[in-house]
Amino acid sequence: MKEKLVEVREVKKSYSTTVAVDGVSLCVNAGEIYALVGANGAGKSTLIRMITGITYPDEGSVQVCGEDTRKGARAKRYLGYLPEELTFYERLSGREYLQLVAGLKEADAAQVDEALAFFELKAVAEKWVGGYSLGMRKKLGLAAAMINNPQVLVLDEPLNGLDVEMMRKLRARLESQKQMSRSVIVSSHYMDFVERIADRIGIMSRGLLVAEGTAKALREKAELPSAPFEDVFFKLAG
């Protein structure tokens, strides 16, 4: 039986009268890519913020590599996170930014060069981040998330701004994470990408996890064996 790297148990989060996440449970095993899909406001980002320990659930618990995310910074040592909204020090260079992240993650500084090379940022490594394009910023965010080769990688909308070639490279990188028994949780609106890459897909709607399973299982559930996955999503999300 595979090791559970992420375990979410009955988590609930409300903002005054709005229930953002309503009793969601899920687990992600080692060597698995788990995709979260849902419309805007379905609760994906709130769930992801709870998994990364940025915010705490009102009820329930989240464990990453056996550590409760409420217990300070311990669980965060196993995590790499790409937020949807990226903010950087605009006047640090790409290299300086990654060096800072490596320092804060207590990672080997040599990984910075490796990350810059993989995400094709070497040519602009000494330039200030303020001058980066959207795609370059996304690559820098991905590089920062992947520094220290975390056990669990959480990516919120990783494809926005990436070109086709980089999308392919990213897919290959995520596949290789799988081979190394790492877990990936990815949230995306690109259904084709999700279907191709994810071992399991969770569909969220109005704070609930309404369906979960492999792409094939979800297709069977929706009784749409050959339709685009988008249609499967719409049918199951209601």
Added chain:
Amino acid sequence: MAHKTNLLLAATARDQLRWARSHIYALLILAPLVLGMIYLTLLQATSYDLKLARPALFLQILLAAAFSFSVMAVSLSRASRELYHLRRPSSFAEALPLTGAEHLHFALAIRAGHNLLLALALLVIHSVLSKESMTGEEILALLIFSALMTVSESYAALSWIRWGHKRGRPRAVMTIALLIISSGACGLLLALFFNEAAAARLAELFQMRAPFWASVFVYAQGCALALIFYLLVHFLHEGWRGEDIDYAHRLEHRDWPEFNFARLLRGRLPRAVCALLSRDLALSLRVFSSAVYVAAGTACLIIILLVTLLLTGALPSVEETLGGLRDLGWMSATWFPSSLAIKTATLLVVTCLASIVPVLVSHQIPHAWLERAVGATGNQLWLAKLWYARLLTLPAAIAIYIVGVLAALIGDTPLSLSYLLPLLAECLWLWWLVSSIMGALAFEMLDRPGLALVLTLSLCLSIGMLTVVLWPMGLGIYGMGVAQARERGIMQAARYLLTEER
């Protein structure tokens, strides 16, 4: 633990230093110029025999405590942004393995930096007001004040965010009570800093043998409170951070009801003009350019000068001013030295603030695609800038009138009470005339903003001076000039919209 906080602080400092490097002109030339001028004016102003009495010690402490409490209230938003990295580059650290204490220490260090700037400003004010040199004890009082303010502001911010979603009344009452205690302690420290006789008076009050012990008592209670507040903040931050961070984000994004002058004109102006006007006013309030600082700083200088003139009796007497003029009864008060000073100050301040208009237009040229894309007309653009100039300068005109009249009354400078309302009308007339001219000429010489600024300033000052001396002169100029300036202004604005060439 400190290593990661230091890494974050070093990155923030490097980012800020590079920002400073790209604003070197403003920081090394403009800011010292404006600050130096303010400092020298203050120095000059205080060298006169100001007819101001020093308030009693109790009142001094009360005022200082009120000041500290106000600073804490004003810092709520900023301090919460620092604590939760809201809309800050350091927000990425939220998902990294940093402990709550590391996040807190980073926020406290940034807050302490702000409070040291405040302490520096207080130090300058002290050096201006006091003829004696600064003592080590006074510096110590200021340092303890900064430390206590730092932890109190962070405590207030934590409690404010908590109140945003828990609404616990007993906790809110306790928070306010603790902040009042902290403000009181800050007030005592400031009193010791500004008033060299405070320690002796406090020693008398507390029945202590020597003033030294009174100072020690105030320092000790300041340090003890700072420590207690630090422990409280540490404890609350550990417990609340994970629960409150999302509420802090939501509080940041909430639409706060803010006073918008442009809203007053809804219904009188086209909606598109109101939208442009709101944007322009918001940009100015958020200081889109260092020119805003320069204009505001110069305006402050003029107000200080006016107050000094009116308080020190440096103005000539009424007889000297009206000597050769025919007596026009109560209307002669328009030429009283105090009236002329208030009107001249109004003219200078309105001109100074309205000079932001060409700077704003120049700043907006790269973003003009927005107006082009939404199909705004030249008339709308021109009207927006015209009302921008008027609304931007109106509060200053009213403030000068109030400050001027009060200073004249306190300083016993002759001012006809029966002429107070006509004087207000004259000040408002000056404001309307000068701001209208500046606004009407907003789109002149876009390719030469410096020259445009010099010409419009000269025009406004000369027309304004004529009106200060003889207000009906302005009527003729306004009637003949502004109508034609309108036509030309609309044409220029339309040209600005049609082509990207300047």
